[in-house]
Amino acid sequence: MIRSRLVGVIGAGGPGTGCLVGPGLVLTSAHVVAGQGARVRLFRPLHGDDRTGEVVWCGTPQGTDDAALVRVTGPGWSGADAGPVRWGCFVTDRPKQRVEVWGLPNVVQRRGREIEVYQLTCEVNPGSGSVNGRHYCGVTQHPPTWTDRKGSPWGGPRAAPSSAGSCWSGWSPRTPRTSHTAPFWRCPPPNCTVTRAFATR
Structure with a gap:
């Protein structure tokens, strides 16, 4: 579900990941872009076609609404506009809810x-982090080897889209600074979809 929606984003805050959430509309992290009205570079892995985009809505960097919407400027990507996503959220506190996260992390770049x-x-335990509107994604696969003490192996997947079943269930605004075993922070969709300015874009 997510592969065709994955987008690389390069803004004033550095590189990050985005997700096509509608025709010509990319969701990324607020701290990746410079603010509303800013221009960013967009690209789709394996497609070799870059685009520019304009930030049409920007939440609060490092806040619970650390998200931004970017409108693709110029011609759209062929086959990329898969229509709106199906938003979803956990309605249980049962632990070990399976989630997939896609991104462009440092650890696999050569x-x-x-x-x-x-x-x-x-895996997500829905109760953890619920007071501040965050979930923690514990990586279940074997962690990658990482020797650079100055950076994070997960650097790059900020705003990486995540899914639970057939629903798009959140994005990762921040990743661990150094540890390859520390959990991701993941924001559920209601954190920004309740914002009128977001919903009307």
């Missing part, structure tokens, strides 16, 4: 090669 995609399998 100099001189195309930007690579990484698909993570995680």
Whole structure:
């Protein structure tokens, strides 16, 4: 479900990941872009076609609504507009809810090669982080080898889309700074969809 919606985003806050949530509309993290009205670079892995985009809505960087909507400017991507996503949220506190997270993390990038995609399998205990509107995604697969103490292996997948079943269930605004075993932070959709400015874009 997510592969065709995955988008790379390069903004004033650095590289990140985005997700096509509607025709010509990309969701990414607010701290990746410079604010509403800013221009960013967009690309789709393996498609070799770059686009520019304009930030039409921007939440609060590092806040519970750390998200931004980017409108693709110029011609759209062929076959990329898969229509609106199906939003979903957990309606249970039962632990070990399975989630998939897609992104473009540092750990799989190699100099001189195309930007690579990484698909993570995680588990979420819905009660953890619920006071501040966050979930923690514990990585269930074997962690990657990472020796760079100055950076994070997960750097790059900020705003990486996640799904639970057939529904798009959130995005990852922040990733661990150094640990390859620490859980992702994941924001459920209601954190920004309740904002009128977001919903009307």
